[in-house]
Amino acid sequence: MDVQDELITRNQEFAAGFNGADLPMLPKLRTVLLTCGDARADPAHILGLELGDAVVIRNNGGRVTRAVIEEIATLAVLVSALTEGREPGFNVVLMQHTQCGAQRLSNPGLRGMLLDKLGIDVSEYAITDQESDLLTDIGRFAAAPEVPDAIVVSALLYDVTTGTAREIAPAASLGAVRTTSGRSRTVAER
Numbered sequence: 001m002d003v004q005d006e007l008i009t010r011n012q013e014f015a016a017g018f019n020g021a022d023l024p025m026l027p028k029l030r031t032v033l034l035t036c037g038d039a040r041a042d043p044a045h046i047l048g049l050e051l052g053d054a055v056v057i058r059n060n061g062g063r064v065t066r067a068v069i070e071e072i073a074t075l076a077v078l079v080s081a082l083t084e085g086r087e088p089g090f091n092v093v094l095m096q097h098t099q100c101g102a103q104r105l106s107n108p109g110l111r112g113m114l115l116d117k118l119g120i121d122v123s124e125y126a127i128t129d130q131e132s133d134l135l136t137d138i139g140r141f142a143a144a145p146e147v148p149d150a151i152v153v154s155a156l157l158y159d160v161t162t163g164t165a166r167e168i169a170p171a172a173s174l175g176a177v178r179t180t181s182g183r184s185r186t187v188a189e190r
Contacts, residue, residue, distance in 0.1 A: 023052035026082060031055070031091040032075060036062040040160050041097040047165065054093075061102030062095055063125040064137035073146040089150025091171065094137050097158040102127045130157050134168045142177045149175030 001009075031054040033043050043049055043056055057071060072092060079087055104110055105126035114120050127133050134155035141147050155169040172180075 020051050027052060027054045029053045031093060033093045033095060034062055034068060035095040036097055036100055041158055046158055061100055061125060061127050064140040065125060069144045069147060076148050076151060089148060089152060092151055092153045094134055094155040095158055096130045096134055097160050099160050100127050131168050138169055142174055142181055147174060149173060
């Protein structure tokens with residue numbers, strides 16, 4: 001059996017007991033989780049997420065990239081529209097993990113090869129130290145004027161050898177993060 005057949009078989013088993021037709025569009029936990037695409041770091045298993053609990057965005061290293069900022073800003077507008085402004089924000093949880101392959105992106109040789117062969121500069125997104133990189137990523141959200149103050153952001157580090165997720169940054173609104181960092185808000189953020 002090839003992988004496609006295996007996945008279809010698994011889906012048929014899932015569909016046989018499916019009872020989520022009435023799940024609302026907005027996730028139950030009002031949360032977007034950004035994490036790495038590594039198969040060992042599946043947030044549904046690690047955090048006990050059920051279908052409909054959270055939006056999950058996965059990329060190399062679970063890093064806040066320009067694309068992620070645009071996704072979160074777009075989701076903020078959609079949530080506000082869907083709730084007629086009653087829910088101005090939601091939670092964004094950043095979760096990186098130990099032994100991440102994106103740590104290899106800090107190697108100058110690999111970075112140079114990616115830049116030469118593909119024209120992709122990964123230097124901003126290379127993982128060098130998960131704790132400080134997670135704080136940097138929160139700073140990237142805070143520096144993005146299109147992401148509203150009402151978004152609440154936090155960070156976790158998952159250990160692939162123990163199965164535990166440790167808090168790196170407690171939940172705080174971007175408004176509070178921006179105030180703490182001394183960044184003034186634009187008119188659009190008020």
